[in-house]
Amino acid sequence: MSGQHFIRQQGQSLRALVLAAVLLAAPFGASAGEPLVSVDSLNASLSDSNLVVLDIRSVIDGGSVETYAKGHIPGAVHSDYDKAGWRVTRNGLPYMLPTVPQLEKLIGELGIDEDSRVVVVPAGVSATDFGSATRIYWTLRVAGVGNISILDGGFTAWTAANYPVETGIATPSPRIFTATINTTLIADATDVEKLVESGAGALIDARPAEYFQGKLKADAVGAYGHIPHALNIDSASFYDPATNRLRKRDELATIAARISPAGPIVNYCNTGHWSSTDWFVLSELFGRKNVKLYYGSMVEWSSVASRPVTSSRTKWDDIKKYFGHGT
Numbered sequence: 601m602s603g604q605h606f607i608r609q610q611g612q613s614l615r616a617l618v619l620a621a622v623l624l625a626a627p628f629g630a631s632a633g634e635p636l637v638s639v640d641s642l643n644a645s646l647s648d649s650n651l652v653v654l655d656i657r658s659v660i661d662g663g664s665v666e667t668y669a670k671g672h673i674p675g676a677v678h679s680d681y682d683k684a685g686w687r688v689t690r691n692g693l694p695y696m697l698p699t700v701p702q703l704e705k706l707i708g709e710l711g712i713d714e715d716s717r718v719v720v721v722p723a724g725v726s727a728t729d730f731g732s733a734t735r736i737y738w739t740l741r742v743a744g745v746g747n748i749s750i751l752d753g754g755f756t757a758w759t760a761a762n763y764p765v766e767t768g769i770a771t772p773s774p775r776i777f778t779a780t781i782n783t784t785l786i787a788d789a790t791d792v793e794k795l796v797e798s799g800a801g802a803l804i805d806a807r808p809a810e811y812f813q814g815k816l817k818a819d820a821v822g823a824y825g826h827i828p829h830a831l832n833i834d835s836a837s838f839y840d841p842a843t844n845r846l847r848k849r850d851e852l853a854t855i856a857a858r859i860s861p862a863g864p865i866v867n868y869c870n871t872g873h874w875s876s877t878d879w880f881v882l883s884e885l886f887g888r889k890n891v892k893l894y895y896g897s898m899v900e901w902s903s904v905a906s907r908p909v910t911s912s913r914t915k916w917d918d919i920k921k922y923f924g925h926g927t
Contacts, residue, residue, distance in 0.1 A: 633717060635737075635884040636846070637749040639761045642719055646674060652711055652718045652772075655755065658682035660732055661723035671765040673721060673758055677710055677772040681732040686739055687871070693903060694820055695871035697786070697895050703743045703779050711772035712740075714780075717747040724754020727839035727877070730846070734876040737884075738893055744780035750880075753845050785883075787866045787892035789900060789907070796828050796908070801863030801890075805830040806875035807898075814911030818870040822902035825911025827868065833858060835869070835877035852881055856888075868894040868901070 634641075645651060653676035657663030660682055668678040679686070685706050690696040698706065712718055718740060722733040733750045740748050751758065759765065795801050805826045810816040812832040814824035826832070837855055840847045847855075859865060865882060869875040872895035883891035894901075901907050 633747040633749045635749060635880065636752045637719055638752050639758050639763060642673070642751055642758075643761075643763050648717065650715055650717050651675075652677065652716050653721060654679055654710065654712075654718055654736070655721045656681045656732055656736055657723050657755070658732065661725050661729040663723050665769070669767060669769050671759075671767055672770075673755065674764060674766045675770060676721060677770050679706075679710055679736075681736060686736055687873075693896065693900055695873070695895075695897075695899060697739065697742065697872075700779050700781065703739070704777050707740065707743060707745065707779070708777035709772065709774045711775055712745060713775040713777045714744060714746070716745065716775075717749075718745060719749045719751055721751045721758075722754040724751075724756030724758075724844050726844070727836040727841070728874070729754070730839060730844075731835060731873045731877050734880040735873050738785065738876045738879060742782050742785050743777075744782060753843070756844055784890075785879075785892055787868075787894040789894075789896060789904075791892070792827060792866060792868070792894055792901065793907070795864065795866055799829060802859045802865045803827060803830040804859065804865060804867045804875070804878050805832045806835040806867055806869040806878040807832070808834050808836070811870065814913035818898070821870055821898045822905075823898075823909045823911075824913045825909045827898075827901060828908050828910045830868075830910075831858065833878060835874040838877055838881050846881070846885075849885075852885065856882060856886060859888075864890040864892065866892050866894050868897040870898050871895075872897045 653673050655668050655672050655676040655678045657667055658681040665678055665680060685698060685702060687695040688698045688702060720733045720736050722729050737748050737750055792803065795803055805812050809832060811818070812826045817824045833855065838846055838852055846852065865888060867875040867878040872893060875897060876893055879891055879893045882888045902909065
């Protein structure tokens with residue numbers, strides 16, 4: 601190792617340590633409510649008149665409206681993350697952010713308006729399931745709902761605490777909701793192109809390493825690999841599967857410290873699902889400024905052949921796919 605390389609490496613390590621210390625010192629919370637709320641806190645506030653408990657269980661976590669009907673937090677309304685319209689097909693591309701009229705209808709019909717306090721309740725069974733909650737949280741914030749939380753540990757934590765559940769289906773009382781789109785939370789393809797060209801900021805790929813490297817590809821994505829200059833921080837690394845919660849704050853800070861403290865941060869994955877967890881940790885828990893979600897992600901990026909993609913895929917990977925041993 602050359603002297604210059606050693607000094608540069610030590611400098612990067614020192615900057616990461618300093619940033620981790622800053623993140624640990626920063627208070628959690630970027631929205632009007634607590635980004636994560638405990639089951640004890642939620643139980644104590646179930647009688648609040650402006651509270652909407654939003655159960656989002658879907659096929660992603662092995663759930664459905666039938667699962668919800670068999671048992672849910674008292675008063676909770678159900679909105680299937682996979683089916684209710686939180687992600688829609690636009691211009692032939694799946695998993696996009698709904699239009700303003702679609703958002704207003706979806707959110708208002710759940711009994712949510714600008715004054716509501718919303719607690720999003722995932723199943724609490726996996727990192728991917730937690731991503732359902734963070735994508736809905738982000739969507740509500742984009743639409744202008746200010747007081748939002750995710751139930752820490754989800755419905756699994758609620759039942760583990762022996763709090764009561766009710767059966768049946770709760771019918772929400774619709775409200776008139778007028779969306780005020782928060783564009784500061786959204787990155788589009790043009791924003792990503794500018795970031796790639798300038799290098800003035802961080803582009804975070806939240807997918808597992810195999811997708812980042814180009815060894816695997818989601819069906820809806822048109823190319824193997826990642827957007828040039830992206831840093832791979834798998835969203836699952838923020839999650840502790842032993843507890844089905846996000847990791848402890850010091851562990852989160854260590855992971856987040858890999859990202860340069862300067863410039864904007866844009867998070868992406870295949871469809872904007874996994875990357876919403878990275879966005880949530882950086883923006884809502886650590887309060888990093890200018891953190892955006894590229895919800896179009898690789899589905900949209902790869903839909904235009906001229907957009908660059910970097911890949912470590914080899915001929916051997918193609919051969920394995922041909923014989924049914926890869927994707």
